[in-house]
Amino acid sequence: METLLESAATRAHYIAIWRWLVFFVFAALAITLLPLPKIVSLALVFGIALIKAAMVMRDYMHLKSEKLIIHAIALIPILLFIGLMLTLIPDIALHR
């Protein structure tokens, strides 16, 4: 069992992560309202989505304290997903 002090600190950490996630939701919405070039707006919005996903996986799914094998299991499909997209670009996106 954790001490009361550790317990309060852990809960405060989870709540702090949630506050950051909420902040990033509003930040993404604000970016879409700004008069930015489309490509910049897209890059920022998806950059924020990546940060939010990383925070959830790192802190809520505890990837930061997982062993290498769990990281590998999570990373392999992500690499396959990126590979799939790169492989299909010539056939779909560039085939107008």
Next chain:
Amino acid sequence: MNATAHAAVRAVNDDAFKEIAPGRIALWWFLASEIMVFGGFITCYVLFRYAHGGWEDAARHVNWRLGALNTLVLLTSSLTMILAHYSVKAGDRQGVKTFLGLTIALGLTFLIIKGVEYHAEFAEGFTPLSGLFWSFYFLMTGLHGLHLLAGIVINTSLLVMALRGTIWARGDRVELGGLYWHFVDVVWIFLFPLLYLT
């Protein structure tokens, strides 16, 4: 492979899996397959949208305010889910019941809001057959909704175990349920900008 090499491989494998519960490894394998499922759809959506263009007009009809509200609901449910898991570790019996109940309620809230969105879209005449954007929209949000529904069923069974007092012997199930729930949240984190903000 000779005996020495065999022993070395076994030692590496033993070390890699040491102290990882088999259920957690199995769940991460399952989540890996889910990444490929959603990754495949997201890949097709991004590439087809880039190739064909002109989807902005259709995308303007989705209700980004409700989408943003649902994002906040789901992120908050991730907080309550991790607090439920933490309550198991801390031995807080009331906390487990409260936070699991809140997670289920927030999950149901998400589905109700999504239902309101679908109703408004169907009323405007937008169906999965209204064009490529709408096909992808209903496919990806529908599949995500089904995953969320499965998460609600899992959490409800965990809540029943908590109410009966049988969850303490299998506290790891809350962690596994939480991993799945957070994954569904991560999927939505990408679906929201893809479908509502671009």
